[in-house]
Amino acid sequence: MNQGYNSIRFDSDRRRLRQGQVGFRVKDRFARYGEEGSVEVEVIRYPNEGDWTRCLFLARITQGSEKFAVPSESWRRKLIASEHSPARTLMFTIALWNVPYFVSVHLVRHKFGVEHYVKSQRSNPDRASVRQDAPVNHVMDLNLQALMNMARKRLCFHADPVTRRTMEAVKAAVCACDPIYRDFLNPDCVYRGGCYEFTSCGYYERRLAEKARERGS
Template sequence: MIQWIEYDDVWLSVKGSARTTVNKNASGEYPSDRWKNQILLAEHSPIRKIKFSWKWTNLKSWVSVHFVRHWLGILHYVSTQRTDRTGVNRDNSTQDTPVTHECEANAQALINISRKRLCNQASPETREAWLEVKTGVKEADPVLASVMVRECIYRGFCPEMKSCGYVNTEAYKKELEEYRKVR
């Protein structure tokens, strides 16, 4: 289960910072979806101003560990399993012991994590948890969600040592074409 904590629409600020990087003054005009799509695909630094916060509850500990591996542009707050804090002997806890895992991530981190955790090589449980995040992002910012794609879509080929075969399907070709389309 996922709970959304916060999302601030900072696109005007992102556009202002982007204009600063090319020696222009802020325009005060809200950016179009096309402009948002272009800066997200280019992954220019101002997109790091966009932040989302959420909390998973009852996330399996081993799934939480998959997400904690990501560190750039994301903060993690995971409930402890320390015996002195919980009163439960942690040596008796299994890997599927539920934890609460709260995160705050910028747009770049959301893109990066999607590449790994939406891949068919990721565990189904991890993929499902990340799809919950992407669904929440899509409700608040559909343009950002549209660039949160698996690695093979992002790169245009599968870099895995053992491919799942998705790159050989019509669905892959269609998804890749949609991703590359500047809206």
């Protein structure tokens, strides 16, 4: 894990990824997060066997079949990689507890296939004085395609560092529920086979060089 996540621990019974006392330490101004409370990413809902069975049924309908069956892992991987429409029926509900407000603002920019539910400040008479890094609760209800799209932008090293680490925590929590998603939640350069930002951070080039060294060893 990146710096700032060295105290994460995962409770498999609750499907919850907890952030310990280190908090989001990006310069000193975020150090207070560890003092005021922990940041948690909780996967409340993720695709179960019934959801995957329904997904396969919907895919088969387009081929003239009405058979119900639990799909194999190989089929699931092919479906995710192909990004065909049945993938949009696989739903997640992901809660971000005590996430910095500015991270929440970044995430709500994603609007296709996702609904955002964020703690409101309208009952706060002094809301004009609330800091941009004030903690808020943010719940996302989204499909698999939307989750992959979000990861492509928010795992990019050009993304805000705190937002990126939040997305890393989301990925870790989702993959702890089902590791099949690990290979599909990646920055855009990995997905597209190259960087298409205005300027490259160099991550993709370093990744290629590292793989070349591994092949040569």
